Amino acid sequence: MTRRIPASTIRRLSHYLRSLEDLEASGDETVSSEELALRGQTTAAQVRKDLSHFGSFGKRGLGYRIEELSARLRQILGVDRVWKVALIGAGRIGSALFEYPAFESRGYECVAIIDSDPAKIGTYWSELQIHGPDDLESLLAELGVELVILAVPARAAQEMAERSVRAGIKGILNFAPIRLKVPRHVPVEDVNLVMELEALSFAITQHGSEP
Amino acid sequence: MTRRIPASTIRRLSHYLRSLEDLEASGDETVSSEELALRGQTTAAQVRKDLSHFGSFGKRGLGYRIEELSARLRQILGVDRVWKVALIGAGRIGSALFEYPAFESRGYECVAIIDSDPAKIGTYWSELQIHGPDDLESLLAELGVELVILAVPARAAQEMAERSVRAGIKGILNFAPIRLKVPRHVPVEDVNLVMELEALSFAITQHGSEP
DNA sequence: TTGTGTGAATCCCTTCACAGCG
DNA sequence: CGCTGTGAAGGGATTCACACAA
Incomplete structure (x- = not known):
């Protein structure tokens, strides 16, 4: 399903996950790539490209559902288990x-x-x-x-x-x-x-x- | 004197310095880029390129004088002081x-x-x-x-x-x-x-x- | 001959720009 | 509209290959 993911991408995914967990606590439902970029010291295009390596789980015109994306990131990073x-x-x-x-x-x-x-x-x-x-x-x-x-x-x-x-x-x-x-x-x-x-x-x- | 050194280069310089310190202890006088590469998990060309950003302190056909190069690296990395x-x-x-x-x-x-x-x-x-x-x-x-x-x-x-x-x-x-x-x-x-x-x-x- | 220093070629990551979907 | 997903373009870093010095 995936090929050759740059190490830098993985580090950013880690960041995104942390940002998402913060956002989850604050009660929001969705984020845009732009907002994630802001919190991760990167660009919106980079966020979308990073995520696109693993599938497409955003909704156009709306953004990403926070709960869904964080669950998916945990899965990708292998931290959905002990x-x-x-x-x-x-x-x-x-x-x-x-x-x-x-x-x-x-x-x-x-x-x-x-x-x-x-x-x-x-x-x-x-x-x-x-x-x-x-x-x-x-x-x-x-x-x-x-x-x-x-x-x-x-x-x-x-x-x-x-x-x-x-x-x-x-x-x-x-x-x-x-x-x-x-x-x-x-x-x-x-x-x-x-x-x-x-x-x-x-x-x-x-x-x-x-x- | 220097412009835009990639962060990855700096990490490798750190490695080279550690290798040189090992070599110093073992009594050798010179190293080739190839030997440094071997110890640093990289390639000889990469070693030469990394060093070339800061000047040319090797001797063709011979290699680098260990003592000289390690002193120079300490200077570059800013660890020639407390x-x-x-x-x-x-x-x-x-x-x-x-x-x-x-x-x-x-x-x-x-x-x-x-x-x-x-x-x-x-x-x-x-x-x-x-x-x-x-x-x-x-x-x-x-x-x-x-x-x-x-x-x-x-x-x-x-x-x-x-x-x-x-x-x-x-x-x-x-x-x-x-x-x-x-x-x-x-x-x-x-x-x-x-x-x-x-x-x-x-x-x-x-x-x-x-x- | 050996092994450096370095332009040129290559490869890979990032950024751009836009088509397309909600 | 707004924002994602993605080919294409751009920019850096690595690798290649060779001229050249010792």
Whole structure:
């Protein structure tokens, strides 16, 4: 049904969904592509083009029914269901994510925490006991984990990724500052804070040298 | 000296710099664009094109002198100096960033922490005392803060951003899931974890429906 | 010979503009 | 009318291919 959707489109769909949820709360029934564009820092044509990749669910002369479109976007983005997530690495970043409120409210359920620190193994975060890394594969497989959040130091990341893939997980959100080598069918999203900071300092530095 | 550098180029420069630092440690003297490409998940032509935006610092038939190129990249990315950073929001994400080891080692020095929670105001993280938001403007201005990391709830983010800009800061790393409205000359980098997760679940969902 | 630097060709994303439906 | 959906045009970024320097 779909072919080659640009990554930039996906990010915008995420935005549109958030805007729609705001609009739902405000009681409106429909939106135009122009209004969505305004809230998403893009253009009306772009909104329509983005949506057209997946079908045509607007009414000409009227716009999009908010409820219908948001349901469809949830479906497209795959968030019309609950994803079972394992958190590998119970350090600072792991803890921040674990408590991130948007996390559970958006359909991501953390069902396992893994860390290699003996002082942490066996302790609890909320109801969840922290496991050591030894039985990683069987643990993930038994719990039916689909998504892994990798928040371990760079040196441990590749091994944990490989073992997770072996356990049958389907995607990785990677906070370690390395390029993971995994089979092509396992998507990886990288979050690299140093890179973001460097993009920022570049932008500032350049700005100073231009009028 | 430079015009219109694509954002994707900057992210790759960041990568190259990290690769170069690895190579520096391993004692080599030179790299080819091909080797850099291999480590950066891109092509040799792309590496050369990226670098050519800023000048030509390779030697034909030989490659790039590692030390020279990494120094030049640090200069380009603006990380050949120390940036004074303020952390606004001392919650989970703030705490994770504060302890992020790459942070200080890369030239970002946190000189102030601000939070509105009365229970936190006055307490210390390492040597740094947490301030309330009341005197934000004067605090940032006095300390000469250039970069702000915004790790507060969405509802507070816009106000904190505006006040930071008024205090003369030059860039914002934003973790709040909203589009900040700030003057054009203040660059903002957004880190949106929900968006990353949604990109991942989209990729997985799509993948299943294709052979 | 090796590997850079770079115009030219290509590819892909965005924007335009308008036909067509409600 | 008003606003969507979409081919066509436009603009950037990536890739190609080769002249040229070491």
